[in-house]
Amino acid sequence: MVPFSEEKLAKVREIIARYPEGKQKSALLPVLHLAQEVHGWLSAETMDYVASLLQIEPIEVYEVATFYSMYNLKPVGKYMFEVCQTGPCMINGSDDIVDYIKQRLGIGVGETTPDGLFTLKTVECLGACGYAPMMQLGKHYKEHLTREKVDQIIEECRKQAGQLN
C-alpha cells in the first residue's frame, strides 16, 4: 500500500472542508474513490489508511466499501468492461454483447484475462438506456455497442496498454 501523494492529501483536505466541523466522515465515499484511483482496488490496508485519514474506525470504512458496487474489493484488470444488462439494454441486445466479449476475451463474467488487461462484469442500469447496448469503461461510457465496436474498443485498449508499458 502506497500512501497518498501530497497532491492527493491536499484533495482530501479540500473534500473534508465541504462538510461541517466534525463531520469529516462525510468525505468517506469521495476519499474511497480517490484511493481506488491510486490502487485500482481497495485492500484492507488501503481501507485502514482511509480510516486513519478521516479519523474514523476501520469498520466504518469496511461497511461502506462492501455496500457500494463500484468499490473493488479484489484486484481487477486494467480495463474493466461493465456491460449493462437491465431491461432496456437487454431488449436492445446486451446479451449478445456479453456473449461476444466472453468469446473475444476468452473469459467469463467476473473474470480477468491472464495478462491482467481485461475484466468483464455485468452491471445494472447505468442511465444510458436510450443509447443501448452500452458499457462503462473507466470514467466513460461506450454506447450503441455492436460487435464491431467491441472489437475496436479491445484493440484500442491493447494499443494503449502497449504504449504505457
Next chain:
Amino acid sequence: MGVKLLLEKAHVEGIRSYEVYRREGGYRAVEKALKTMSPDAVTEEVKKSGLRGRGGAGFPSGMKWSFLAKPEGVPRHLVCNADESEPGTFKDRYLMEFLPHLLIEGLIVSSFALGSNATYIYIRGEYAWIPDILEQAIAEAKANGWLGKNILGSGFDCEIYVQRGAGAYICGEETALIESLEGKRGNPRIKPPFPAVKGVWDRPTVVNNVETLAAVVPIINMGGEEYAKIGVGRSTGTKLISACGNINKPGVYEIDMTISVEEFIYSDEYCGGIKNGKRLKACIPGGSSVPILPANLLLKTAKGETRYMNYESLSDGGFATGSMMGSGGFIVLDEDQCVVKNTYTLARFYRHESCGQCSPCREGTGWMEKILKNIDSGKGKMSDIDLLWDIQRKIEGNTICPLGDAAAWPVAAAIRHFRDEFEWHVKNPQECLTRNYGIAHYADPLVIPA
C-alpha cells in the same frame, strides 16, 4: 413544436460555458430573486407554479419547501438528487451534461428560498465525468459573483458541492441519500422524522430532483402563474421524458404534458414510431417501477379515452388499467419482446439493489427473481405464477422504504396484463427457449390486422 422551458437552449453552441449561457439570458432568475424578492416570495412563486417533484413521486414542490423546519441558529440544507438510477431514466444526466449552468442557477435560487448556505449535489458514481462539468460550472459561477459570500450584495452566502455516490440505486431514496452523504451505507431511515425536520447531520433538509430544481429557473423568470398556464390541470409546466426501447429516436424530450401518448410514440418530433416497422406491444411509461401497460391500455384508457402524457391521464384507471408518470423513463417494447424476460431483468435489478434491511424486500426480491428466471428458461410451474403474485402482495406496503413497492409493482402488472404469456412459457418449456410469445390479443389498436 411544444413549449420548451428547460431544453430551449440545449443546442446553442457552447451553452455549457458561462459566457454563452449568460449571453443567452442565464442567471436572470438569480438576479430577480436575490435583488427583488424575499426567500418566502420565491417559495410562493414555486407554489403558484404547481410544480410537482420530477424525481418520481410528483409531490408539489412549493408545499414541500414550506414544510422545512426553521429552528433558530440551526443551518438548513438543500440537497440535489442526481442519483438517477431508475431503469429507463436518463434525463437528469442530459440536463447536467449539456446545461450545467441551468442546474446551478436553479440551485442558487432554491438555496436562497430555503436558506441553504451549503448545498450538495449527490450524483450517482457511475456518471463519473459529470462532476467535472458541474464543478467547472460552479467555479465559473463563483468567479462571476453568483456564488460565494454576499451574492449580489443580498447578504446571502452560498456554496455548492458535488458528491459522488458509488453504485447503489437505493441512494436515490432521499433518506438513504442522506445516510450516504454522511459517509454511511445507503440504508433508508424510518420516517418520521422527515428530512424537513431532521435530515443531513440532523439538520432540516430538502431533497429535490435535478429537473425539479432546474424548473425553478423558468418559474422565477416567467412567474408562477404563467408557468402554471402551460400544461393541463395539475400537470403544469413541462416534463422531460427519456425515451428508450424499440423506437426510432430514443433520447430526451421536453413535452408540455398536453400531447397524447400516441403522438409521443409515433410523431417524428418525438420517438418517431416503432423501430423496423414493428408493432407496439407494451410500454413502461415512467421508469421501471411503474406498471407495464399493453398497447391497448397505453394509448387509450379503459374507458376508451385518449391517454395523454401527464400525471393524471397516465394514472387513469389506477393500477388495474393505468400506470404512472413516475420519473419519465419511457420504455417501449415491440412485438418481438418477451414480457417474462423483461420482468425477470427488472426483478434481478431490484434484488441487486435491495439494501436488505426489511425481510419482505430482501427475501421477496430474491425469490421473485428466482421464480421469474425459472419461468423464462422453461422450468416454471403453473403454481409459480400464483406464487409470484402472492410474494409481490406481501412485499407491497410492508417495508421501510418504497423500494419494496417499486419491486412489487412491475411483477404485479406483468402478471395482471400478460398472464397468458406467463402460462404459455410454462406450457411450452421447449418452444419458449427459441421464440417469443408475440403480441396476442393486446395488439396495437392503431394497426388494422391484415
